[in-house]
Amino acid sequence: MEKILKEALIRQLEKETRRNFLKGSFMGLGGLALGSMMGCSSGSKTANNIFDPQNPLAPQSPHFAPKAKSVIYLHMAGAPSQLELFDYKPELAKLDGQDCPQSFLEGKKFAFIRGVPKMLASQAVFKQHGQSGALISNYLPHLSTVADDLSFLKAVTTDQFNHAPAQLLMQTGSARLGRPSMGSWVTYGLGSENNNLPAFVVLTSGGNNPDAGKSVWGSGFLPSVYQGVQCRSEGDPVLFIKDPNGISRDIRKASIDAINEINQAEFKEYGDPEILSRISQYEMAYKMQISAPEVMNINSEPQYIHEMYGTKPGKTSFANNVLLARKLVENGVRFVQLYDWGWDTHGTDAGGAIDIGLINKCRGVDKAITALILDLKQRGLLDETLIVWGGEFGRTPMAENRDGKPNAFKGRDHHAEAFTMFMAGGGIKPGVSHGETDELGYSALAGKVNPHDIQATIMNQLGFDHEKLTFDFQGRSFRLTDLEGKVVKELVG
């Protein structure tokens, strides 16, 4: 028995070695294997970390058959008001302008509300749409037309009411910096289908990065190869992907060939498999240089597509990013994360007013999101592409009164206790509305869902048991959903 296993092991090692095998350096696997072969020192280090540093993006299978192949996550940074968009509250209109009930304020903390604020009616007009009768306001006229493709989570709660920590919680599972983002976990678990494109792409619009900065797509304690790659509509779509001025494509090809030839010679001399790995990375870099700009160029899309999305090539806009996202998932990118900044409607100025600025922000996304759903559908991709829409928290049914005085415009403060998100495609049951808030939209009453549940659900659609995709760090196994997270069964069918 021992002999046979040993032989099998060595044969396997040989095979893997030819194919750049150096797994042991991180996972403890090599050490474990050798320890077992040589004597009694079987290692205590668990082998939970599932990647090969020499080929960290090799495609991997998830835990079970996935419903969705890729995710397009539309994060409205700043937190859109659910009360103006999806959470219809006629009772709130009746209390408009009256003092907020004490029960809403006792023991509560708000970012800016002080003293006793006034209740504030929704500024939008609501109607039911489609077969499902989904409530969508007149702020989103296009989206209303695809109401039956959407599924709403009406009672999302979080425990953070400041932007940066709340965004981190939503995207990394922890309100503190330093944890890997959802896209990083997915990339760690799935690897990459398309070596010519980054595996996890981030697109930002609205003039600013999200409040929590690049950490919301950082890889935390996972190797940095899993971090999101920010692609841009202006300048190089991926940093350093463009050939420098004066270096043409054929010159670049000649130089990469020469580099790799010399590296081959180096391998002959030193025998280090990492050299072979480097050779393949340079080949991939070259391929990426060719295909990434192509995929990331929306100019070549037909006119009707531009009209459908409302895109204007050459500018940075959410609509451009949405179209780009479609092209990326079409080309095998697993996780596309969009951040649109500017949804923080406090009412301190017109741009941040729920009856002015918010309408403009909605105009900027309404058509594009609707187009994305229709476009994916017509390409037969909606079933395998999960679309997630939401902010990092919601907004108060009370008008903000910064430092105790009414704000100059109509606005709402940050609110962690209830807000709305929606999902579409990717195996999500369409036309569902899950969860409800009280009659003023202040707290979640039923069907509460928190960021860890959202994460668990997204992972589930991708074929992962969120409790089992782990990484050992600082002495314990970490996972995206920390110690929590339940798949939202009502949505996954």
Next chain:
Amino acid sequence: MSFQRYFVGAFLMLGLYSCSVFEEKIDYSSQVKPIINKNCITCHGGVKKQGGYSLLFKEEAFAKGKSGKIGIVPGNAAGSEFIRRLTLSDPEERMPHEKDPLSSDEINILTKWIDQGAEWEQHWSFVPVQKQEVPQVSNDWAKNDIDKFIFENAEKQGLKTSAMAPKEDLARRAALDIIGFPATDKTKALFLKNNQYETYVDSLLSSPAYGEKWTSMWLDMARYADTKGYERDAGRNIWRYRDWLINAFNADMPYDQFLKEQIAGDLFPEPTENQLIATAFHRNTMTNDEGGTDNEEFRTAAVLDRVNTTWETLMGTSFSCVQCHSHPYDPIRFEEYYKFLAFFNNSRDEDTYSEYPVLRHFDEKQRADLTRVDSWLAKTVSANEKKELVNFLKTLQPSHNSLKCDEMVNAALADTKWLAMRNNSSARLKSVNLEGKTNLIMHFKVYVKGVFEIKTGGLNGKTVGSYKLSPEKDKGAWRTIELPINATSGVNDLFFTFKSPELKDPNVNGIMFDYFYFTKGLPKNSPEDQMVFWNLLNAQVEQTPIMLENPADFSRKTRIFERGSWLSQGNEVSAAVPAALGKLPEDAPSNRLGLSLWMTSKENPLVARTMVNRVWEQIFGMGLVETLEDLGSQGAVPTNQALLDHLSYKFMNDYKWSVKKLIKEIMLSATYQQDSKLTPEGLEKDPSNRYLARGPRVRLSAEQIRDQALVISGVLNTKMYGPPVMPYQPEGIWNSPYSGDKWLKSTNEDQYRRAVYTFWKRTSPYPSMMSFDGVGREICVSRRIRTNTPLQALVTLNDSVYVDLSVKLANKSLSLAKNNFQESIKKAYVFATGKEIKKEKFDILLKLYQNTLTLYKKTPNKSKELLGDSNPELAALVLVCNSILNLDEVITKS
């Protein structure tokens, strides 16, 4: 993945199979503990105690569970419930619950261990370092004791050690390891021409570049950054700490002193400015400027971070899990986390915008003024009062930050950082000691005329002071003034009111406060000296955040956080170290200074081992314990514990904590000097070079890649120290909300400073360094994991920095080769690799040169785009140089 799982299983079986053959004494640490950790501890350990039974601590394991039966009876496995439960057939009763039963080999080990007396050992890394017997190895290969340990270990693995590396490889390797980039020809000649390897190593160790290289390593551990972190991530001035590190490494400050100053420099008697700057180590925690955040929450987050960083980076123990529950695998109890936290909970910082306390850096004239104030005070007040006032000038402490105010009416914390008051407003500042105080010095700004009053006992209580304040010319500028207060005894809550009839709009702020400092005040003689004092106090000077301990009347109590949440605080605790690791040395004060003495005592089992392991990892690419961050029972198994202990013992006793001596000993070993070529046998038996039967061969770090390219192309600016610089980075990388901060490209020579001086923004670190596995420095990361990705290739191929350096390298080579292009290729290669080019490689580069030249000649525009002038020959050479900078042998240490 499934394949890997299968194989792990297979290996384990194999390991146990071979183990079961031996009839020998069972070893707790290497045989028993791993089985318990893997199968039992999740339910019967730090987090949970199912059935009232835990296997984490000896007294728990040897005690009764809920069932009333004793778990482990030493010497009597048959009578031990622990063993019985492993073998039952009823799945409800059999352990591990709802999991596969243990293998008979595993049960066998546990049974034998109990029958042999159930000797409960400490995990090796929790036992103080002992002097090691050096293995008796006699051969020609070994050069020093390190080699004897390595040789013996390699032999056990069936590996043959390697011969010495080619001299050029070794010269380059040593320089990269010691100073972070290739040495000059002159320095290299010591070894290459004169054959004096040791002198060469000495010369590298005495180069100022040594300190910069090793500081780069320390900055990840210190989570050093030039910004505060969180949403706004605004700039922070803390580079003097980085310079302190460079100097400390260069001066070879003994490692024990190095730690003492960083942990507790402020608590030294009469600390020097440098010792205060050293404490900025723990001021690299993040500060949150986002409006609406809770200052106490983020102060607490910083304290927790200090605790976790101290353990992880300096003592190789994962501690953060103990925040919520007893350590799941190592004998550290939940309460002990908070006892340890108490050491750090009494520093003066409170998440203020200005990051108080700070050390204020005066210029030469101001220093002279300070001396004048000092001698004036020496003549007029007591030594203690003088010290207080001078310390206040230097650090603005101990002051009450206005963000501690509460019970605000018509007042608020503006941006959550400063107390802002309107007409007819009030606020409270709790627990202020006014005993013996006669004056208030406050930092504030006032926009309108108004009356500010301070009372005790309530809003209508006894008046401490009543002041008419009015704005100066520069309305609304921060200033500092002194006001007399009425004699008040003891500790009081202070009630502030502000009235200003001028303020017609009830919603407009009239006054805003930063801090309040209560004092005996300045002597009233010599108005000139008083003026000097005030000028110094109001001077805008550069400042560095430092640690300062709370005086007794500011001190905070430390309480346990139930389930790790700072919002639910439990019993009060006082400062202590975990019992499993001894106690503070006798006579050591129960504060950070005492803590630093405990850490650096020779009895501390973790500190020397952690540093030796880290130095080893920097040089060989992998630690003797792979998990630098965890030497505990859940960390990796040491590949050579005897060697780690041998070096740790020597580090403390023979080298007197000298890091340079430690590095030199490693450099002089045959182990280090081995050739790094892999044989098929070596690849099969030890693919990741754990047993070091060959020399290290690893990709360079992000910093080394940049620094080396600067040196190769001849543009490195060796200027040391000072504020961080901003070398080229593509447009639009920084886009932080609520922050006008911009990446302002540094001018000229500052473009070419070493990586260690590059501005580090936490939410947006320098992109090319991140591609090469740099870390964000939000929290400490004690180990970078090396990856190999196409994005790295894109950096060195296309980043303007590397294109620019390729042009520089081409010009440098060309001028040395007297405009002979073929010769230039050879020169460029020598600059990059330190050795002559082989014909095979030269031919490849020559072919590249010729092909490229043809292309550039066809399209002369292209060379103009590259160089600014049309010059196909030079353009082709630039391409060759760019390729050289990308060679594996250049970005790898062989």
